[in-house]
Amino acid sequence: MSMTDSPTTAYNVEHYNVEQAVLDRYQAGAQQVEASLCCPTEYETHYLEVLPDEILEKDYGCGDPSRYVNPGETVVDLGSGAGKICYILSQKVGETGRVIGVDFNDTMLALARKYQAEISAKIGYHNVDFVKGKIQDLALNLEKLQTWLNAHPVKTLEDLAALETERDRLRLEEPAIPDNSVDVVVSNCVLNLVRPQDKQQLFREIFRVLKRGGRAVISDIVCDETPTEKIINDPELWSGCISGAFREEGFLEMFEEAGFYGIEILSRQEDPWQVIDGIEFRSMTVRAYKGKEGDCWERHQAVVYKGPWKQVRDDDGHVYHRGQRMAVCDKTFQILTNPNSPYQQDVIPILPHQDIPLEQAKKFDCQRSTVRSPQETKGANYRETRTHDAPVCGESSGCC
Known part of the structure; x- marks a missing residue:
């Protein structure tokens, strides 16, 4: 199956704005707890002790990719939301590590940043930053672009061309996440929210920012069959992590198509999180590595x-x-x-x-x-002969 035919990319949802449906739902989720956005997940509880209740209650996910991160690493969290995973990672990577959360939702970013100084004081160091951006375009810092736009409002076609030039300059000269700069990319139930036409670009971006030998650890919602047209065309199900779910095998194929190797399923929810029209939706965590490119x-x-x-x-x-x-x-x-x-x-x-x-x-x-x-x-000229007197088992020669 080619990726153009894959169930992860074949959706036709042009009659409504997927991004806006997701943005509206998660802005509401940042203001009031939405239990339906969350798939039951167990986290390492001692890392949660420094986090305020507001972050714990308003951060939504379906897995815990932070379990697979090591001290001293630089980590990017895609769709960082209220910041729970970022603040867990902050403690795991330690003072010598770095964590960068990327999110497009101003309300969620404000919530994550609200407690930044308080949490840093509790753990004794600051190693977390939050960037506004789209996870399928990790080079573009949208806050920097917004600052430029505030000073150069677009009123004419010439203004629009100038905006596009500045956007390209930011990507090239001041990328939010530079090429080959990250040890680990994690994400918790966010990739499914990206528009179908942007999903391949999303995986290419994950690959781009990772160092050689780096890895992606992604928890997301997958399904065992292709969603029906009814499911696909429901904005509420899109923002609820259902309509954009990856087919299980398609999820792994996306990593392979982007150039990853060592792709493996770390965990797969046994009982489905939801079943709709006979289709099972469950959480799955996958790890994949970068580094097989190059000469032999x-x-x-x-x-x-x-x-x-x-x-x-x-x-x-x-x-x-x-x-x-x-x-x-x-x-x-x-x-x-x-x-x-x-x-x-x-x-x-x-x-x-x-x-x-x-x-x-x-x-x-x-x-x-x-x-x-x-x-x-x-070697062709290897002719060595090496013999030993027969030792007694247990002697210091160690033959037995």
Whole structure:
């Protein structure tokens, strides 16, 4: 299935404004608690102790991506709302980390910022900032654009052209979130609220801002079947995280199409959150990594897949047979064996006896046989003989 045919992008909702329906609903949710916007979620409670009740009550989500963030990291929270996830992350990344919340809703931004100084005083440092922007356009700081617009109101076509020029300048020279600048992008039940025609751009933006080796951890609402026309054409269901829900398999495909690897389901709600017209809607959290782009170099490395499957295939079509030394390029070797890799617990790295410096490496032949001969790893002239007297088990030789 191509992404143009995907159930995540095929909606026809041009007869009403999806963004306005979402904005209106969440502005109301910032002023008065809306329980229907929230999917029951358990958070690590000790991180909630510093948060005021107003944030806890008026922040809506369906999962907890903050569980998968580490100290010292720079994190962006897409659709940060009242700021609950940001303030949890603030404590998790610590004083050396940084958290950036991005939201388009002025009322939610005001609520999140209202307690910023108070929470910073409680934890002993300030590492959270909130930016007004659309999560499908993370380069454009809308508050900076609004400041410019206040000083240069648009009255003519020439004024409009000047506005567009300033918008492009801000994206290029003063991006809200620069390229390759973030360790982790998280989001909690927000991606489904983006217009269908903007969803692919949204995933490209997540990919753009992540550093090589960075990752996205996204909690969102998915469905087991494509929503009906009745569901799709209901503005209330759009703003209620239903109409824009991803098909389960389509959600994973969106990451793959954007260039991510190591895509895995971290959690999937067993009982559906809602069932409408026989279609089940539930929470799912997915993690995906950036970093497989680049050239392939031959350094005589190999990996052995441990099992238990007879064979597995990665996102680039490489097949790994259980127990066999599989030839891989340096890039793939690093992806599979890095201590932070999602694969490292499943493979055994096999390094060559003589290191080939990267600057001396030749291009890896992706069409070659996938099995790496032991002689190739050891070198054609390897003739070492090594013997030992038979030891007694338990002696310091450690043979047994």
